[in-house]
Amino acid sequence: MHEMTKGGNVGLATLSEDTGSLMVSLSWSSASGDGDADVSVLLLSADGKVRGDADFFFYNNPAAADGSVQLLGKTPTANGSEDRVSIDLTAVPDDVESLVVAASQYGTGHFGELDDLRVTVADRTGEALLGFTIADAGEESAFIFGELYRRAGEWKFRAVGQGYATGLAGLATDFGISVDEEEEPVPADEEETGAGEAHPEAAEQAGAAAAPSPVGPVAAPAPAVQAPAPAPSAGPDPAPARRPRGPRTAKKKVTLPKVAKKSLAENDSWRQARLFPAPTLKSDREREMRATSVLLAVMAQVPEFGRRLTAAFGAPAGRMQTFTEVTLPNGDTPRRPDGVIRVERAGKLWTALVETKTNGNPLRSEQVQDYMDIAARRGYEVVITLSNDVALEGSPLVEVKTDGRRKHKVTLWHLSWAEVAHQAQLLIRHEGVGNAAHAWLLQELLHYLQHENSGCHGFQNMGPAWVPVRNGIDTDTLCQGDERAVAVVESWERLIRQVCLRLGGELGQKVLPVQRAKRGTDQASRRAALADRLCEEGRLSAELRIDTTPGILAIAADLRTGKLRTSIEIPAPEQGYPLSWAKRLVRQLAEAPADLHVETLVEGNRGPRGTLERLRPEPGDLLPKDGVPINGFRLSLFKGMGSTRGNAESGFIRSVDEAVDRFYAGVVAHLTQPGSTERRSARRTSAPDPAEAAVLS
Known part of the structure; x- marks a missing residue:
């Protein structure tokens, strides 16, 4: 693989005979596990500008109609995540001279917080052709990693490494994208179609504010649409509606409503006609052929x-x-x-x-x-x-x-x-x-x-090592280095990946597993270390990063006690008073389960804790008696886990799915992101009330 330095360029034809279709991968890692960024691609004409807003591909506009660009999303790596972009150079329009590949952080994040910033380019077969590592990132919130450009009929790659302190908006504006910082008028018919915000930061805020459904998923922002201009009319202009800010996609998309239409059936026993019937499938061969x-x-x-x-x-x-x-x-x-x-x-x-x-x-x-x-x-x-x-x-x-x-x-x-x-x-x-x-x-x-007969339900079995490992943990006879423990760790990782896929599809948001490992650790060594920890502690654990949530969702399966714990840690606000924080947290959790455990996080010691049922009338019980600083709060739900390895009613896999669904729907969906409107409005502007002053003293 050809390693590049900042400012260098190379002709793709010198690296491979087949560069018509490329896979561009941007990767990074974070010591804390919660650093992330969004990839974007811009198509530029000879003047260095986009031909229109439709040439800007990002989270809310992931694919070109001609197939030249498609954002494929993130995949977890040993130390972080990798964002992949498929680029078909044979489909790039003739009047496009270059493609800029960039990434941006949202909120107050900057690239100096991330490690191992790197872009790699692979050919159609997956063979890596070139790589470029950015080592000088600082306070920049957006970065151009590289550029594909034409020279004398040949495609080349330039390692750019240029940062922007002004974020995605500054980067997009530089290349001719219209980014409105304030809300501005929009035709009324666009509101009727439910057009959402196209700017990534705005989309996240909209997702955080969306109301949760009873079963878990929240309403994701609708795809943005390019509305037709209203016809001119005589007389005074009508009062304009308000339009979300940011660049918008150029093509209207169709989605299905979450609420099903009322059935015309006479009774509930009638089954709707299906294009792909599954109830008659009996053998594995039939299932494979039909699927x-x-x-x-x-x-x-x-x-x-x-x-x-x-x-x-x-x-x-x-x-x-x-x-x-x-x-x-x-x-x-x-x-x-x-x-x-x-x-x-x-x-x-x-x-x-x-x-x-x-x-x-x-x-x-x-x-x-x-x-x-x-x-x-x-x-x-x-x-x-x-x-x-x-x-x-x-x-x-x-x-x-x-x-x-x-x-x-x-x-x-x-x-x-x-x-x-x-x-x-x-x-x-x-x-x-x-x-x-x-x-x-x-x-x-x-x-x-x-459908239960399709046979296409995803990962369903923890494998033959599951029962022996659980028995070994119960009898304290499982030794470190046991290969069966490694097999269970691999099955656990497969289950967590599937939980991320299912939850991400329901929410319309990115859900990724967080893997914490020393830089350079290979996968086999990492899993062997986790297997040794399983033998010693009898516990499997995982962490999920979900867009628009204020923390990392943690899952722990204690095989000794047979309990599943789902939890999230919320950092303390930067301003305000502890009693206000406790009251506001309890208020946000008004619809959460009464058995939710709330724990105050303090430095070095165990802080006050209790169930939400007990804390609702007395939020002040969450405050440490000695007045030590509060770092945040941990919210946890406990559930008994299934004993079998498969997907039966008492199965372990089903119990993990149910625990994550209940925790997200009942707890996480009610929490606001740090820096949200609710938090800003609660910042202290005057002295605390007498009751709070008494607690603080």
């Missing part, structure tokens, strides 16, 4: 969905066709992969073989190896495996060998059914698709995947 056909058909008919799933594998944007049960020659025994995907663009084909498993059936290494060999001989680019398992970095689901003597490279990618459902839910509930028919197709796909 593959349903998925591939929807991918071909809903371009946004098909592109979302295949762009991560290096596929270009183009005309997609999908096939099932294709027979391919393989010596004396032809092979029949479950599916084939073919994408055509500019007369070139991108092809992939698909191998599917449902109902928890594992992938077989020898079968996948055969498909890798066939793909290499026949010029296929990718083999995609699809199952209920969740892939982990450094722990492949199947072991395959590649013949380095072959000129044609084939890459192996894995997709979980949980990720398929996650992407479908994001599109139909939050980001939108091109038309109502596409939204309905995705809804039918999602209904099929969630």
Whole structure:
């Protein structure tokens, strides 16, 4: 891989013969685990400016209609997270001379708080071509990592490393984006369509203020729309409505309402007709064939969905066709992969073989190896495996060998059914698709995947090591270095990844696992250390970072006591008085469960604590008697965990899902972000009232 220095440039053709489709990855790490940033891409013409606001791709406008740019979202790494962007240089319009790849922090964050700022560029096969590390970040809240630009018909990359103290707004304005700092008029019909804010910071504030639904998800901000200009009329101008600030997307999207229409059925026993029926499925073979056909058909008919799933594998944007049960020659025994995907663009084909498993059936290494060999001989680019398992970095689901003597490279990618459902839910509930028919197709796909007979329910089994490990912890006979403990740690990580996918799809927000490890630690060593801790403490733990929440959501499963603990720590406000903080916290938690445990965090000692039921009439009981400074508050809910390894009613996996849902819906969704309107309005401007003064004294 070619390592670059700030200001350097290199021609992509000198690094690879196949640079038409690129994967640009921006990564960073944070010692605290809560640092993050949002990636953006700008298309610039010869004058160094965007042609219009639609050339600005970011959190609320993640993909270009022509497929030239698509933001693929974040994936966790050992020390932080990685944000990936798929760029198809063959689809970039002729009047675009360069693509700027940048990232911005929200709120008061700055890049000096993050470590290991780095951009890498890989070709279609996933082979890393170049890398650039930014080592001088400080108070900047936005950064240009690099730039792809044309020179004499050739694409080059420049390592930029330029920061902006003015954040995303300053960066966007520099390149010709209209960013309004104040609210300004908007046509009334845009309000009727429910257009939301397109600026990332504004979108986060809107998500934090949204009211929670009874089952957990909150209403995400609707995709922004470019409303048509109102027709001119005679007489005085009407009073204009108010428009959210910030750049807006250029294309109206369709999402399905959360509230279902009233049924016309005579009684509840009538079942609505479904495009993809599942109740009659009986055998694993039937489930695999039906699931593959349903998925591939929807991918071909809903371009946004098909592109979302295949762009991560290096596929270009183009005309997609999908096939099932294709027979391919393989010596004396032809092979029949479950599916084939073919994408055509500019007369070139991108092809992939698909191998599917449902109902928890594992992938077989020898079968996948055969498909890798066939793909290499026949010029296929990718083999995609699809199952209920969740892939982990450094722990492949199947072991395959590649013949380095072959000129044609084939890459192996894995997709979980949980990720398929996650992407479908994001599109139909939050980001939108091109038309109502596409939204309905995705809804039918999602209904099929969630049906109990489909076999596509995602990760469902903690594995054969789960029961022996729990028994070993109960009898205190589990020793450090036991390989079964490592297997349980891997299953726990797969479960947490799936929880993030499910919760992120429901909320329409980024939900990522936080991994705390020393820089440079490899995955195997990290998991071995966690397995030793499991043997010693009998506890599994994880942390989730959810956009628009004021802290990290922690999950701990104590295998000795059989209890699950979900918790979040809230920092103390910078201004005000402790009694005001306690009263305001109890007021925010008016709808929270009465058995919620609230603990005051103080330096060095255990602070006051109690259930919300006891604290509601007396919030002052949260204040330390000795007047020591308060660092924050910890909110916790406890739940008994299932004893079985699978998804039965008493199953461990189901109990984790239920614990996270209950905690988010009952607690986290009611909390306000630090710096929110409620917190600012509570800042002290006069002396405390007599009751508070008495407590403080």
